[in-house]
Amino acid sequence: MALGFIRKVFSFGGPDAPPAQPPTPPETPPEMPPAPQPETPQSPPDFPPQPEPVQPREVPTFPPLPDAPAPTEMPPAAPPGIPSAGDADRAEAVADVPNAARPADDTPGAGEGTAPGRITVGKAVGVAARAVEPAPPEAPRPGWFQRLSQGLARSSRELTGNIAGVFTKKKLDEDTLQDLEDVLIRADLGMETALRVTDALSASRYGRDVSDADVRAIMAAEIEKVLAPVAMPLELDLRVKPHVVLVVGVNGTGKTTTIGKLAAKLTAGGLKVTLAAGDTFRAAAIEQLKIWGERTGSQVVSSRLGADAAGLAFEAYEKARDAGSDVLIIDTAGRLQNKVELMAELEKIVRVLGKHDPDAPHTVLQTVDATTGQNALSQVEIFRNVAGVSGLVMTKLDGTARGGILVAIAAKHKLPVYFIGVGEQVDDLEPFSAGDFARAIAGV
Numbered sequence: 001m002a003l004g005f006i007r008k009v010f011s012f013g014g015p016d017a018p019p020a021q022p023p024t025p026p027e028t029p030p031e032m033p034p035a036p037q038p039e040t041p042q043s044p045p046d047f048p049p050q051p052e053p054v055q056p057r058e059v060p061t062f063p064p065l066p067d068a069p070a071p072t073e074m075p076p077a078a079p080p081g082i083p084s085a086g087d088a089d090r091a092e093a094v095a096d097v098p099n100a101a102r103p104a105d106d107t108p109g110a111g112e113g114t115a116p117g118r119i120t121v122g123k124a125v126g127v128a129a130r131a132v133e134p135a136p137p138e139a140p141r142p143g144w145f146q147r148l149s150q151g152l153a154r155s156s157r158e159l160t161g162n163i164a165g166v167f168t169k170k171k172l173d174e175d176t177l178q179d180l181e182d183v184l185i186r187a188d189l190g191m192e193t194a195l196r197v198t199d200a201l202s203a204s205r206y207g208r209d210v211s212d213a214d215v216r217a218i219m220a221a222e223i224e225k226v227l228a229p230v231a232m233p234l235e236l237d238l239r240v241k242p243h244v245v246l247v248v249g250v251n252g253t254g255k256t257t258t259i260g261k262l263a264a265k266l267t268a269g270g271l272k273v274t275l276a277a278g279d280t281f282r283a284a285a286i287e288q289l290k291i292w293g294e295r296t297g298s299q300v301v302s303s304r305l306g307a308d309a310a311g312l313a314f315e316a317y318e319k320a321r322d323a324g325s326d327v328l329i330i331d332t333a334g335r336l337q338n339k340v341e342l343m344a345e346l347e348k349i350v351r352v353l354g355k356h357d358p359d360a361p362h363t364v365l366q367t368v369d370a371t372t373g374q375n376a377l378s379q380v381e382i383f384r385n386v387a388g389v390s391g392l393v394m395t396k397l398d399g400t401a402r403g404g405i406l407v408a409i410a411a412k413h414k415l416p417v418y419f420i421g422v423g424e425q426v427d428d429l430e431p432f433s434a435g436d437f438a439r440a441i442a443g444v
């Protein structure tokens, strides 16, 4: 798999996105270092013995795809929430393939300002994605920035409250700078960003009276500088069909939910999507993905509980290819980054996909739960080494006091952050904007 090279075609435009950087090629450490346990996730038990590796098959070439069919009515939306348990019968292999509209020239947000054969999907997809929600809410939902600010309110309140405590009627001196540095580190922003902020403040205001508003403004500017290089749009190469997106991460970090939200964006943009229920360990995860498949009109490929996840990924590729899907998104079982055998299974999935297409998976997304705090740093470290993570989705930024960790991850890993999640609704996934995030967390 050529993880170091991601071709760009399909893009969720971020307003301030710089050109994509090639991700660091994976290096598999001989042994996973032990890592502290995150706050919430549980480790799944070992997988049952896996069958023999699947043999590669020849990939046929396909004729051009037909023109866009008339849009079909979406299936009724599933009830909110995740099923508590699936039953083994329903975990049998399934491949129902609802028609998904092909991109048409007048698809809102599609094809704007792009080279021939390329599709760019921006905010219009988010608007269209809301059409798959069960019922229109009585009151209009707040705008994105308002929801981001509300979501980050706890992180921001704690941070700005502590800053106000340091800077009430105080001159800027060594003591106040040290206190500020402590506040910033406690807010999970990381040492590097903490020093950036205190250095910038010291350079312009040392010995003068400073208000907490001054400090917040400088902090917002410095945080934005750290985040800007990683605020990149997710770009999918649709000349390769299917473009394979592998979604990895620790359990409960929001993989399946993010896949559903992403599928909604893609199908609303007129793309045909196949979802693979590669979390073969949990029946509820398979059910959850099927619900997202129904809501978004995406084909879902699943297998029996406990089946070999790599085999399922291999089969899903064939089904996606045969159905003419533009994108195949593969869910995987959540795993703690220090479980060597489960991390080896991830490597196997990557290896097996490579038998279909040496560049597959073309995109590897890691979901990172913002409530996890500092442990997220080692999660990213290890998943990027094992699975060649090409970019991150930071979930659960709503309601956490630890949103600052996104800044520490950006400073340390410099991996693209494609999206952030601020809720469980289908449209609570937005392209990451460095400026919006910096302003929301700094409360300016």
Ligand SMILES: Nc1nc2c(ncn2[C@@H]2O[C@H](COP(=O)(O)OP(=O)(O)OP(=O)(O)O)[C@@H](O)[C@H]2O)c(=O)[nH]1
Pocket: 082, 249, 250, 251, 252, 253, 254, 255, 256, 257, 258, 279, 282, 285, 332, 333, 334, 335, 367, 395, 396, 397, 398, 420, 421, 422, 423, 424, 428
């Ligand atoms: N508040 C909030 N909840 C979220 C967000 N993303 C996901 N969740 C919730 O987090 C819980 C876990 O999400 P899943 O999508 O099942 O996570 P997962 O990584 O697939 O979990 P495993 O299959 O156990 O590995 C669910 O209750 C989701 O609704 C988010 O951005 N904000």
